Amino acid sequence: MSELRRHIRAPLTRRAYDRHAGKLPGRRVLAVVAIVAALLFPFSLFAAGSTETPSTQPAGTITFLVSSTPTVDGLLAKIPEFEKQSGIKVQVANVDYDAMTQKETLDLRSQTGNYDVFWTEGTFLGRYVSNLKGLEPLDVYAKSQGVDLGLSDFADGALKNFRYNGHLYAMPFENTMMLVAYRTDLYKQAGLNPPSTLSEYLADVAKLNNPPSEYGTEIMGQKGEPIFYEYLNWLWGEGGDLFTPDGKPALDTAAAEKAVNDLVTLARYSPKGTANFGWDEAATSFAQGSVSTAVLFSDQTGSLLDPSSSKVIGKWNYTAFPGSKPTAFGGYAWGMNAYSKNKPAALSFIKWATSAEVLKSLVPNGSSPPRKSILDDQTVLEKYPWLKAEAQTVSRARVPTASPAYFDLVDALSANLNSVITGQMSAKEALQSAQSKWQQILSQQ
Incomplete structure (x- = not known):
């Protein structure tokens, strides 16, 4: 390590996604x-x-x-x-x-x-x-x-x-953690309380959908960890899981299919381009006042509080993701x-x-x-x-899984989830395909 230098501040955003982390791909390294x-x-x-x-x-x-x-x-x-x-x-x-x-x-x-x-x-x-x-x-x-x-x-x-x-x-x-960020002013105007169930969440975003000034919601639809994490909360909320109790893939269940269809519903009330949103794009969209409700990572709080980047200061709060099931960490x-x-x-x-x-x-x-x-x-x-x-x-x-194959599993499932959001696959087709891929990946561990 060379002699100490002054700190050069990196962008104040959530980390970029590296779906191949741990495999040493040849990517740009910016050392500071x-x-x-x-x-x-x-x-x-x-x-x-x-x-x-x-x-x-x-x-x-x-x-x-x-x-x-x-x-x-x-x-x-x-x-x-x-x-x-x-x-x-x-x-x-x-x-x-x-x-x-x-x-x-x-x-x-x-x-x-x-x-x-x-x-x-x-x-x-x-x-x-x-x-x-x-x-x-x-x-x-x-x-x-x-x-x-x-x-x-x-x-x-x-x-x-x-x-x-x-x-x-x-x-x-x-x-x-993943929390529901909501516009307190818009919810008050509509006479709504923060959603406490999944059905209330879906109903609220439909009611608050008023494009192009404000959309009811958004989803992180980008391939990789963004859509994987977006999906997790709905999967668990609908009573599904990634694995069976004995550690086998459990992607092609009725609960999993319902969760995917929940994302499809949410996409209808989301801004154009939501299929390519990562966590930074989702936080920026909410901070700019474009959406009324979004599930965001809590480490985006700083950007929502920053006067230089947020138009919703004093007009938002968090509430817990609806229900009592696990949420993504x-x-x-x-x-x-x-x-x-x-x-x-x-x-x-x-x-x-x-x-x-x-x-x-x-x-x-x-x-x-x-x-x-x-x-x-x-x-x-x-x-x-x-x-x-x-x-x-x-x-x-x-934590969704600590499997050594984590990034391979994310790749396989997230690509199919994104294909559903973009209309290229049905929920059932996507999950059956992902189930087969996960079985193959885990059989090689």
Whole structure:
């Protein structure tokens, strides 16, 4: 890593989609080394009763691999104070999402340990743990070092999404969930309450559909993770699932077909081009006032609050996705490289970066904090009302699968779902085809 340079801010949008992440395709890599501004809150490096002493406190240099979001940028701005108080130097590799996943995979595959701490998602665990043996089990390592990570303050729904084979492999940082964003002004004018059932959602968007000024809704119809995640909520909501209890594909069920047809219905009340919407396009459309209702990832909150990009400030809120079934979880956490050459310092950084003080300070950035002490704080909820829906949803939020074949499975299903939205296949045809593809993919694992 070259000498430290000033942080160059990347676009404040949700990460770009890389459907081939983990396979090392030849894509553009935009490497940016970053260190920035100031930390407002002190931290305690070790828990009370720790066996560590000042002479054995972590030191040296670590490298943190990450991709920019509003919440990440807020964290990066606080690193200098961490360095000052801990004596640990943090080199930050802040790159685009595609490049980040490629760098992580290459580093773990080669076992070089170039990146000590890096962005980890629940869907990565099968590849990073089972295939590449590249993530350190944090619960085991922290215990061996006498370090208390304060896990009791984390929502169970957040921790479960980063556990694999009984161990915690990453510390939750951004509790990204899929929530219903709705225009409070338009719902009030129409005499509607936020939908609490799937049928109410479908009826509300039909009633609020008033093109071209406002559409009732939109869907993330883009091939890859966007339409896959869009579909998940409706699949689970209609009582379906991706797999049977014994782990076999369950795509060609009546509930799955009903969920696909729900998306077809939603597309009728959506802007033109919705079949190509990813999460950024969906958030932009809502922020520009083009739609009344949309299911968005909660890490888009920052863009909805930004006066330079949002026309709906003060006119929107979140509500939980209708029903009580699981909803899709897209959050990310900080994992430790099993091949790191400075694990004590890496653990200290992870503990600080997920501390209550740091996470609470990032809420104004639009973050989705995973700690109960923040989500249960009524003062915080009153000041930042969108967090109420997040607090209600975290226990339902679920990683779709941690299968090492995750991206292959997403490719196969999402291409067919997009074909339905664009009128090229029926729901039944699409699901039967995807079922066959999934069976073939999983038979090769």
